Amino acid sequence: MAETATPEVLWAQRSSDADPEKNFIYLTISVPDVPKEGLQLDLKPQSLTFTGTSGTLKRKYHVELEFYAEIDPEASKINHTSKNIEMKLQKKELKEEYWPRLLKEAKRLHFLKTDFDKWVDEDEQNEAPEEDFSQFGGMGE
Numbered sequence: 001m002a003e004t005a006t007p008e009v010l011w012a013q014r015s016s017d018a019d020p021e022k023n024f025i026y027l028t029i030s031v032p033d034v035p036k037e038g039l040q041l042d043l044k045p046q047s048l049t050f051t052g053t054s055g056t057l058k059r060k061y062h063v064e065l066e067f068y069a070e071i072d073p074e075a076s077k078i079n080h081t082s083k084n085i086e087m088k089l090q091k092k093e094l095k096e097e098y099w100p101r102l103l104k105e106a107k108r109l110h111f112l113k114t115d116f117d118k119w120v121d122e123d124e125q126n127e128a129p130e131e132d133f134s135q136f137g138g139m140g141e
Contacts, residue, residue: 007031007050007061010115014125017096022125025071025089025102026118031061032083041078041085045070045092046104050085063111066104069093098122 008030016022031039031052039052048065067089075090091099102112 004060004062006063006111007052009063009065009112010118011102011112012115012118012120013091013098013102014120015091015095015098015122017094020075020090020094023091023094024076025067025087025091025099026115027087027089027102028115029061029063029085029087030083031085033057034061034085036080039080039085043071043073043076043078043087043089045073048089065102068099068101068104 010026010028010030012026014022014024027048029050031050031054033054033056034052035055038055039050042049046067048067049063051060051062053060070092072090072092077088079086103109
């Protein structure tokens with residue numbers, strides 16, 4: 001088996017000090033062709049660990065993220081597709097301000113990128129269109 005690769009991770013966020021529904025992190029792990037049976041996702045309040053193997057290429061992926069602040073795994077949602085794993089991670093603390101970064105440690109990582117398709121500036125987030133999360137499952141799925 002080939003060496004383990006770090007998948008590309010995209011993220012964006014919203015925040016609200018009043019509405020928990022508008023207080024979350026979008027997180028996408030780009031792992032093409034990783035079947036549901038071929039992945040392990042461990043989501044905890046302060047971290048996420050992902051390991052997966054693609055079906056055709058037999059390529060192994062692994063990434064560990066330690067979040068800047070706590071999330072609520074129970075209220076978070078996950079959607080697995082043939083191209084990636086999309087997550088809507090519910091921030092635990094209601095705050096008006098955005099997190100200054102996704103991870104606890106302030107260092108640049110080559111695989112972690114801003115998801116500009118989903119990013120909205122802090123001062124424009126109330127005008128942003130609502131996303132459709134109907135395809136997302138809960139943590140138990």
